[in-house]
Amino acid sequence: MWHDTKGTTNLQNGRSVPILAIHKYLSQAPDLAYPQATVTTPCREAMEHLSIGIMARFLDTAGEERFLAKASQFQADLAKMEASQCLYQGIMGALGYSKNKLPFLELARRLPLQVLESMTQGKISEAECLAQKQALLLGTAGLLPSQRQNWCQENRLDDKWINQWEKLWASCHQPKAMSEDDWHLFKVRPNNFPTRRIAAMSYLILRYKERGILAKLVNMVKEAPLNRGYHQLEEGLMVIASGYWASHFDFGLGSRINNPTLLGSRRAADIVVNIILPFIFAWSKITSQTELASKALNLYYSYPKLAVNTIERHMSKQLGLNSSLVNSSRRQQGLIHIYNTLCTQGKCNCCPLSQPKAGNHIQI
Secondary structure, three states, X not given: OOOOOOOOEEOOOOOEEOOOOOHHHOOOOHHHHOOOOOOOOHHHXXXXXXXXXXXXXXXXXXHHXXXXXXXXXXXXXXXXXXXXXXXXXXXXXXXXXXXXXXXXXXXXXXXXXHXXXXXXXXXXXXXXXXXXXXXXXXXXXOOOHHHOOOOOHHHHHOOHHHHHHHHHHHHOOOOOOOOHHHOOOOOOOHHHOHHHHHHHHHHHHHHOOOOOHHHHHHHHHHHOXXXXXXXXXXXXXXEEOOHHHHOEOOOOHHHEOOOOEEEOHHHHHHHHHHHHHHHHHHHXXXXXOHHHHHHHHHHHHOOEOOOOOHHHHHHHHHHOOOOOOOOEHHHHHHHHHHHHHHHOOOOXXXXXXXXXXXXXXXXX
């Protein structure tokens, strides 16, 4: 990156290769371009005058604001659609991560939960019902082999599952299918591949076929104890696959993996914190269930720390925070809220952390 040595780079065959110093091309990343430089921000300076208790309360408040903002958005969505569809769309969006969130939301709109849940009715086995749901979901997503531009016919020799899904898709009443081009498939980790996340949704719908996803998840929140109740909530969303998706991340011979977990505890925890609890809070407010709304909020308050993401790392470094301070999901969400509503908006002058004389009198 920096041309800080007179040496050359030698290959194993004895030849040398030229060196290109790239630091001068990194004008947008000054902290990388100059190894000895440190970027001083107003908030970093203010942190020197803040006690740990003041900063902890600030993060807690920011985390609560993020939760209430999510709940407010769900309340607005609930005014436009049925509650179960609203929850379904929220979960689908979360399954897509950042790269595929919008395609998953579009899939949820094109193929409503009511259609998928109605498929559980009738005298068919669970295996047949699961295959039908997966065929309809994957076909509507435009991700079946017959819908893919570069699909090689010899890959159809993989096994019987592909032919079954293709036949089920061809025989059903088909919604307008999306295109393969709507999805981000390049540089996506195998375990996060859209086909596996779509399959995970099919398992969840089948699991809760008796009462439906909405009723089941509402009841799970009601019954979860405040002390370590998060285990029950996460287990209710985790999915272990059997059959094709236990050993594939996509269609074809070259897509084999050895991981039957379609939805693990870490992703389940993210969905609980970002979707389930704020949704239940919003739905409870609309349906006048104050105790349930309070329960959802208190579960959020007591939820342990989630996996660290890039925004948290960035904000912790920017503010010089000790990892022991960010010790709950609420405080993690607080850092994300500060980043999204202040840092990325260029609102340093509006941020309480940017006041150099704020000291312990910071307004929270």
